[in-house]
Amino acid sequence: MVTGTVVLSSLAIALAIGLVLCSRYMAQSEDSVVDEVERILPRIQCAQCGYPGCRPYAAAIVAESAPLNLCPPGGEDTVRRLARFLGRDAAHLASPAAVAGVAAVPASLDDIAVIDEDLCIGCNLCVRACPVDAIVGVHQMMHTVITDHCTGCALCLPPCPVDCISLTPRHA
């Protein structure tokens, strides 16, 4: 009986030492997976998934602390591709309302923000809110949106005090 326990414990300890040695010298590289997941997301930085950008959401997905279906602009297609890539089940897209802190207007690459120039008071709040610096304008002067850079993330709509920004289809 005694020899049995001695044999087992020594065996276990020997193997444990081997594993510790192996884990010491191998380098850890994690972010290549986050890159891959981020590339699948639409990356319009709309923060409607509750994370401040697409990369934080991708990191949350890889760390398995966020479900795959929080991205409204990505739609069902992105959920399916994420599930396919990570080998997980594809749940249906969470309705935007269910996602914390979301703008009422769903973000989409097919739309762009348009500033009604004669209402704009130049308060510069939208410039700070825009994740991709697509709005230009000097303090107290009229601002406007650069159509090529705007991703339709609708983040500039809530902060505008005079509500002069609207989301319109890109190819009107």
Next chain:
Amino acid sequence: MSTGTPIARGLLPERLIIPMDQQAGPAAVPVVEVGQRVRKGEMIGRPGGLRSAGVHASASGTIGAIREGPVPTVNGLTTSLCVHLQTDGRDEQAPSEGWPRERDARIDAICNAGIVGLGGAVFSTAEKLRDDAECDLLILNGAECEPYISCDDMLMREHPLEVVRGALAMMDLTGAESTVFAVERDKPDALRAVREAAAQLGDTRIEFARVPTVYPAGGERQLVELLTGREVPSGSYPPAAGCICQNVGTAFALDRFMRRGEPLTSRIVTVTGNGVAHPANVEVPIGTPIGDLIHFCGGYRGDVTRLILGGNMMGYALPGDDLPITKAGNCIVAAHADEIRESTGEWPCIRCGDCADVCPPRLLPQQLLRAATVRDFDQLDSLGLNDCIECGCCDIACPSQIALTERFRQAKQAWAVVSQRAAMADLATRRHRRKLARLAAQTEDIHRQQDDLIAAIGSEDSRAMIEAAVARASRRRGESDTAH
């Protein structure tokens, strides 16, 4: 059907609709106003930038109107600015400048004369000749792009001398060492005519190749591989394989411009199909409404259900016959219901691979179809969707009668949208990262300033700074007390 009679001429409709956007490049810019009187061959639109070409009046008359209208172009119906010309039947010829001396002036003249590839792609001929990539071979494409079209065949039979002279001029312009005339095997008399013309001109640099009449032998990529064994690299044009392809019609137009200074104002169009009384090849002024052309060929016969611009394989259906013939229109088919394909997609794909056997660029349409259904764009890329020349062979060979070519067209459009969005997403990511970096740098500056201030507290000059500030404040308060 239409090679029995010689080329019919003399068609001159009273109304011409000449579109500005007739070439693969940007549209021409009109240089005439409404009501102005123009003579035949006078420029009514100058080239609108690189790869564009001039547009000329196909007959003398007065400009009725210049407005946007539907125009059949290479890849479907688009709207373009059109010059409506009311012809007066006097057929006055505008005077023309001579054939310039050196090479660049000649190429510009060709561009202004509106000479474009008449094989169907309407690529600006001047652009092709100007491109001085080392092309050792000039290929004259006498092979018809589709089975029923015979305009090139008739042209070679009736004007072999002009075609060969045009080819020689092209050789001089491009500096190609040799020229190959590709004529299909089932057109012996066209080949004989062109061979005699070459002998007559006594030029030995021209060779002749009899090409098997297998659709799509007329496609330039297939012709280059057939004649030279070289393959045009994916996504590029024949000059990348050292050859230049020119249609025999383009050579004829170049010769006519060289010798008689006439710009490209008319082209030969095959009118065929059971729905036409007398199928024939007609020399058609550019801008002739198709209705007039059909009327010139004896009008409709039986109930025509579909009017196709181009051949049965790649031509597309037109909504009405009031649309004009442009430089790209090489054939009109008026078809009855029984000779064209009605239903599509009767059965699911049984993966038989007949389509892969007939596919000229050697793709796998059955796997492309599956990838398109699943919208797997990476798979479509590796399967070579961009190399699909939409020739339609797979549709014909498919026992399940699936509209494969149409599915691939839709897949290409969907893919274009997806890749465009991916590009925008990349841009957004870069801009977002740059913004985060800028914000981080700003907060870092603020922190550094605060650290400096904290470090400065307690040193002598900081106490002096504080007292100076206190003094300034009290002085200010003193003035404000006296002011009230």
Next chain:
Amino acid sequence: MRFELKPPPHALPTTSVPKVMRHVIYALAPAAFAHVWFFGWGICINALIATAAALGAEALMLRVRSRPVKPALLDGTATVTAVLLAFAIPPLAPWWVPVIGAVSAIVLAKHLYGGLGSNLFNPAMVGYAVLLISFPVEMTYWLPPRGAELGHSPVGAWDSLRFAVTGSLPQALAVDAVTQATPLDLVREGLTSMQTLAEVQAGPLFGGMGGRGWDWVNSLIAVGGLYLLFRGIIRWHIPVSMLAAIVVLAAVFHTIDASRFASASFHLFSGASLLGAFFIATDPVSAATTNRGRLIYGAGIGILVYAIRTWGGYPDGVAFAVLLMNATVPLLDRYTRPRIYGRPR
């Protein structure tokens, strides 16, 4: 004048699925007649029962999935599956054998995957494999060929119909006395009991290359196969690579040890090698779709058929060989793609 707008191409298609399937059935006809001539009407009865069951199952599945039933029944794909199954079932078989085979082929192997064009495995072979493994006894009721004097009258058409329906034969004939193993079975038993090949093949059943009746049936199958080849219904890649694999392996092992390994011609003209090569392996849906893929697919089936026949537990391994290679088809499709025009690799 208004005209209809339809996308190009406008030319008429040259063929259709029903036409293809009809040609396959024409190609099978001569072999069926030879089968009837040598082994009685059993195969026709089985074919009719199997076709009825197959069409019934297909109609049921399509109705359940609320899909149009009529075009699917008329395209002849279920019929071809049923006829191929009938060729693989012994002539003397109770009625429920072809029914279970056909139903499991159509429902299990075809409609569970989504109907025509979606099945991963060859439906006829799935049906046959189900039968072979679930009813081993009934699958050995093969009949002796006409002309082999075995001391009793051959089983007439009415007798086999009676057996199919009632499962009993007229008193004069006893099931075991009447039924006879196929040449392949005899070779297997003989070799395992250490008889040399020559002794085994001296028996009454052998004559010609693949066994008395079988060489006629198989050569007519080959004729049907060549008809399909010249009509362009099937390509040469699968039959040639499969038959070449069998012949080469058989010849090699035959020269090594003539007494223990059968000759190449015997393997070719016995069992289902020719039927497998021309009709079963070339089922387009479950076979590879690229030419190189087809060569590998055919060769794989040939090798497996020879291996199972020589060392395996079943007399004829065509069904298992086809199913195994069907499993590799997605890999073959992905890794044997031809070089595209204008692309380096």
Next chain:
Amino acid sequence: MTELVVIIFSAALVNNFVLVQFLGLCPFLGATCKLEGALGMGLATGLVLTLASAFSYLVERFVLIPLDVTYLRLVSFIVVIGAAVQFTELVLSRAFPLLHKVLGIYIPLIASNCAVLGVALLNSNASRSLAAAIFYGAGAALGFGIVLVLLSSLRERLEGEDVPAPFRGSAITLVTAGILSLAFFGFNGFSRL
């Protein structure tokens, strides 16, 4: 030498661990969503299998038998397999992070894979020599890998098909696996070489 080849051939195909002996079914159904994942899983399990069969043989031969504690065979095998799995997970997470993320929970699950323990126990029952044991483990791994890759490629092809609603997902996978094992029936009776 032919003896070893026969062992590999019979372990891989004739009595394939997954389709004939029905061992290791959970990764077989779980890890085959994608071809890359299945290939990785096959290799990872292969690594564990060969390591486990080698170590378990050594442990038994040089530790259990001399000290006459053979009743500890099962427990020590589990310890060996656990260590092998941890080692494999380390190798994967360091060298192939993408594969490690795609396989996720299925790598630690190899420890509970009955095929791995099965190999170790079968080896010791049949008291094979060290080389035979390792080849048997390698053969089992090869068979496991082949079947995994086949099923994953079949499943990827099924994605585009219009499978009836109740059968989508794991139901059609089970049907496919069933037909696959039907096909592997062709291999039984082969051991009469």
